[in-house]
Amino acid sequence: MHLADGVLSAPVLLTSTALSVAGVAFGLRRLREEQLPLAALLGAAFFVASTIHVPVGVGSVHLILNGLAGLLLGWAVFPVLCVALALQAALFSFGGFAVLGANLLIMALPGVAAHHMLRGRLGPGVAHLQALISGAACGVIGIGGAALLAGALLALSGGRVFSELIVLFGLAHLPVLVVDAAIGAFTVATLVRMMPQALASVRS
Amino acid sequence: MIAPSRASTAFLCHLCVALTLLAGSAHALAHGLRVTAHAAGEDVVGQALYSDLTPAAGLFVDILDPTTATRLADGSSGDDGRFRIAVPSLPAYRVVVEGEEGHRAEAHAPRLTSGGAVDVDALRLLREDIARMEARIRLQDIVGGIGYIFGLAGLTAWFMARRRK
Numbered sequence: 001m002h003l004a005d006g007v008l009s010a011p012v013l014l015t016s017t018a019l020s021v022a023g024v025a026f027g028l029r030r031l032r033e034e035q036l037p038l039a040a041l042l043g044a045a046f047f048v049a050s051t052i053h054v055p056v057g058v059g060s061v062h063l064i065l066n067g068l069a070g071l072l073l074g075w076a077v078f079p080v081l082c083v084a085l086a087l088q089a090a091l092f093s094f095g096g097f098a099v100l101g102a103n104l105l106i107m108a109l110p111g112v113a114a115h116h117m118l119r120g121r122l123g124p125g126v127a128h129l130q131a132l133i134s135g136a137a138c139g140v141i142g143i144g145g146a147a148l149l150a151g152a153l154l155a156l157s158g159g160r161v162f163s164e165l166i167v168l169f170g171l172a173h174l175p176v177l178v179v180d181a182a183i184g185a186f187t188v189a190t191l192v193r194m195m196p197q198a199l200a201s202v203r204s
Numbered sequence: 205m206i207a208p209s210r211a212s213t214a215f216l217c218h219l220c221v222a223l224t225l226l227a228g229s230a231h232a233l234a235h236g237l238r239v240t241a242h243a244a245g246e247d248v249v250g251q252a253l254y255s256d257l258t259p260a261a262g263l264f265v266d267i268l269d270p271t272t273a274t275r276l277a278d279g280s281s282g283d284d285g286r287f288r289i290a291v292p293s294l295p296a297y298r299v300v301v302e303g304e305e306g307h308r309a310e311a312h313a314p315r316l317t318s319g320g321a322v323d324v325d326a327l328r329l330l331r332e333d334i335a336r337m338e339a340r341i342r343l344q345d346i347v348g349g350i351g352y353i354f355g356l357a358g359l360t361a362w363f364m365a366r367r368r369k
Contacts, residue, residue, distance in 0.1 A: 003306035004237065033364045040357030044350050051341050053256045087352055091345040092255065093236050154306055168305060 002088070002103050003150060005096030009157035016153065017101030020078070023108060027078035035073065035201055039080045042069040046107075047084040051092065064176055067142020068135070068184045070111020071118055072202060077111040078104065102153055110145025114138050119202045126192055135188030139181030147173050237263075240335040241287075241299040241313035244324060248313050249288045251332060252281050252301045255339050259285025260303065267291050268298040270312070 008016075031039060042065070049063035070077045082104050088094040095103045114137070121134045147169035155162035191198050237260055241250025248267050252260035265287045267277045279289040281301070291297060297313040316327050 002236075004308035006310075007302070007306045007308050031360075033361070033368070036357060036361050036364065040353055043357075044353045047349050047353060048346055051346055083353060083356055087349040091349050092341050093238075094255070150306060172305060 002085075002095035003099050003106070003153070005098045007157070008099060008102055008153060012153055012157040013099065013102060016105045020082070020101035020104040020108075023075070023078035023105070023112075024082050027075040027080075027108075030074060031076040031079065032201070035076060038198070038201075039073055039076055042073060042077075043080040043084045045069070046081060047087055050088065050094070062176065062179075063183060064107070064143060064146070064180055065183065066107045066111045066146060067114040067138035067140070067180065068187060070108070070114045070142060071134075071138050071184075071188070072115075072198075073111070074115045074119075074202075075112055077115075078108045081108045081111070106146050106149045106153065109149060110142045113145055114141040115202070117141060122188070122192070122199050122202055124196065128189060128193070131189040131192040132185040135185035136181040138184035138188065139177055139179075142184075143173055143177040143180050144170075236339065237301065237303065237307040237309040238335055238339040239299060239301045239309045239311040240331055241297070241311050242328060242331065243291070243294075243297060243313055243315040244328075246290055246293070247288050248277075248291050248297050248299060249328075250286070250299060250311065250313065251335075252285045252287070252309065253336065253339055254307075255341060257336060257339065259283070260301070260307070261285055263301050263303045263307070265289060266300045266302070267313075268300060269294060270296055270298040273298070 046065055046069055049065050051062075053062050066077070066081065069080065073080060082100070085095065085100055085103050085107065086097070089097055089100060118134045118137055118141075121130060126134075148166065151162055151165040151169050154165050188199075236255030237252060238255065239250060239252045241248055243249075250265075252263055252265075254260050260281055261283045263281045265279050265281055266275055267279075267289055268275055276294075276297070277289050277291045279287055281287045295315055299311045299313050300308070301310075302308045316324050316331075
């Protein structure tokens with residue numbers, strides 16, 4: 001899902017970079033001291049997850065976890081993923097520095113959406129099934145939203161048909177979506193049962 | 205409490221495996237795209253690989269003049285990620301490989317000439333080996349990146365602690 005340097009047109013590139021800078025600035029203001037260890041942990045998880053390809057069936061699958069990071073961090077997901085994406089661009093040549101803003105927008109905005117859509121469902125004493133569903137929804141919103149945004153940015157800059165791009169992205173990322181949803185469901189359900197205080201920041 | 209959670213976890217696992225097998229089109233998941241190319245006779249030949257070393261099949265390949273950036277020829281990569289495209293004669297070319305999901309990679313394609321003991325085929329294999337090593341994600345890069353993240357977290361914690369005083 002990392003767009004490469006040179007595929008987006010200049011206006012799309014500039015607009016998405018400006019939006020990302022605003023998101024990072026707002027996220028840094030919203031990052032509270034007690035969230036910092038969790039933010040670093042999720043940043044490291046996002047950074048590493050996309051390098052580990054697990055062969056399943058005919059292809060390979062890896063995690064992205066932007067929805068889960070967004071649920072737990074809220075707007076602070078912007079600076080966290082900015083660091084992780086910059087390191088991926090520098091060390092692995094995933095994406096590039098010119099499109100860092102666009103890639104950040106693609107990854108972080110669905111995370112923020114997951115946070116706002118799901119935080120009301122994770123009150124104290126939430127049922128186990130409810131936690132599983134919320135966690136799975138993280139993966140669906142995170143990956144589905146990222147695929148939508150990536151398709152939209154490509155369609156805006158290339159003039160190609162949005163519906164075709166979306167089918168392409170949707171098919172290619174279905175395995176990632178499923179794995180992310182499964183890991184999200186497991187993680188949120190475990191947090192609810194073992195460490196409910198970890199979710200306190202989600203509700204506030 | 206435990207029984208339904210086990211049942212639902214098992215269900216999710218089965219769903220996950222089933223859907224993954226169904227979806228299949230997994231090459232697009234790899235993030236980085238790398239390309240090697242050189243000019244041989246009347247053609248530019250090369251190979252495009254994703255960062256997990258799977259061949260990049262069916263991508264658009266453009267051959268450009270490196271000085272004027274005009275397009276000389278185009279084609280697409282085969283199932284094994286390789287391409288062979290006829291071009292007008294120049295000392296070197298610029299190769300741009302572009303996929304539909306926002307993948308893009310560029311390479312400089314010089315004309316390989318053999319002098320003495322090494323033939324062009326051996327040079328080609330050598331260049332491909334170097335490109336493969338370059339594309340591979342190394343453990344020290346991953347560990348180094350995690351180090352950066354924890355260092356930045358420490359720095360932020362330090363600033364926050366100073367602000368609190």
